[in-house]
Structure formats: C-alpha cells, structure tokens
Amino acid sequence: MKEQPLDSVNLTIPAKPDYVGIARLTVSGIANRMGFSYDDIEDLKLAVSEACTNAVDHAYSGGDGDIEVCCSIFGNRLEIEVIDRGHSFNIREVEERTGPISFEPSMNALRERGLGIYLMKTLMDDVDIKGDNGVIVKLTKYLRKNEVEPHVKSPASYPYR
Numbered sequence: 418m419k420e421q422p423l424d425s426v427n428l429t430i431p432a433k434p435d436y437v438g439i440a441r442l443t444v445s446g447i448a449n450r451m452g453f454s455y456d457d458i459e460d461l462k463l464a465v466s467e468a469c470t471n472a473v474d475h476a477y478s479g480g481d482g483d484i485e486v487c488c489s490i491f492g493n494r495l496e497i498e499v500i501d502r503g504h505s506f507n508i509r510e511v512e513e514r515t516g517p518i519s520f521e522p523s524m525n526a527l528r529e530r531g532l533g534i535y536l537m538k539t540l541m542d543d544v545d546i547k548g549d550n551g552v553i554v555k556l557t558k559y560l561r562k563n564e565v566e567p568h569v570k571s572p573a574s575y576p577y578r
Contacts, residue, residue, distance in 0.1 A: 476503025
C-alpha cells in the first residue's frame with residue numbers, strides 16, 4: 418500500500434513569471450513548519466523556482482495556462498510536484514542537448530541552457546520528471562540526510578527517464 422501524506426497543500430498559479438515567487442514562499446513556509454534547515458529551505462525554494470520557471474518558459478509558448486504546485490507532507494520528507502498541462506518534452510533529448518549531468522565533468526562542460534534540470538537534481542534528494550500531456554516534475558527532500566531512502570541515488574547516477 419502506498420504511503421499517504423500527513424497533509425497536502427495545493428497551489429495553482431498562472432504560468433507567468435510574476436507568480437513564481439508565490440510558489441517559492443509557499444514551499445518555504447511549509448518547509449519551515451516541518452523543521453528543515455535554512456540551507457535546505459533555500460535549496461527547496463531554488464529547485465521549485467527552477468521547475469516553475471521551466472513551465473513558464475516552455476510549457477505554453479506564450480499562451481495562457483496554469484502551473485499546479487502540489488506539496489505532500491510526510492513525517493520524514495517533503496514531496497513537491499510541479500505540474501503543467503502544456504507542451505511535453507523528452508527528458509533524454511534535453512539532457513543530451515545540454516551536455517553531461519554528472520559531477521565529474523567541469524561545470525564549464527555544460528552548455529548555456531539546461532542548467533535547471535542539473536540544478537534541481539543537485540539540490541534535491543530525488544527528482545523525477547515525466548512528460549506526458551504536459552510535464553510533472555516531482556522533487557523530494559528528506560528532513561535528515563540519514564533518512565534518504567536506500568533506492569535514492571546520487572544526482573550523478575540518475576538514469577535517463
């Protein structure tokens with residue numbers, strides 16, 4: 418049986434740059450109440466901002482649309498889904514176009530665009546991206562590093578999805 422969250426907070430914002438800050442503030446407030454450290458809260462805010470900005474920039478191609486930010490609160494972690502119903506994309510193609518997503522090559526090896534996915538994977542304990550009838554970016558951050566699930570891999574070892 419799938420574990421159920423203790424609580425969930427759902428936010429719908431217009432897919433416009435002016436509203437990304439609302440998602441950041443919401444996630445920051447939730448993470449603060451859960452007891453995350455200052456550094457972890459900053460990481461969460463940045464990762465959510467990147468996911469929302471990607472939706473604003475790519476999902477609706479200048480048209481109108483919404484972004485859903487769904488926060489699931491568990492005893493040991495926060496799971497955030499950033500969902501758009503705009504244009505889907507192939508994560509493998511994006512990662513191939515933007516260069517290596519690994520800690521081993523120099524950051525200079527990454528091309529100009531595409532750092533958002535790399536950044537999210539670096540800041541979060543787990544990132545899952547699905548593109549089918551829109552894009553769902555699932556970001557997971559554990560309260561304490563020693564509680565990270567054994568199946569969660571380091572960002573350098575993420576398989577293409």
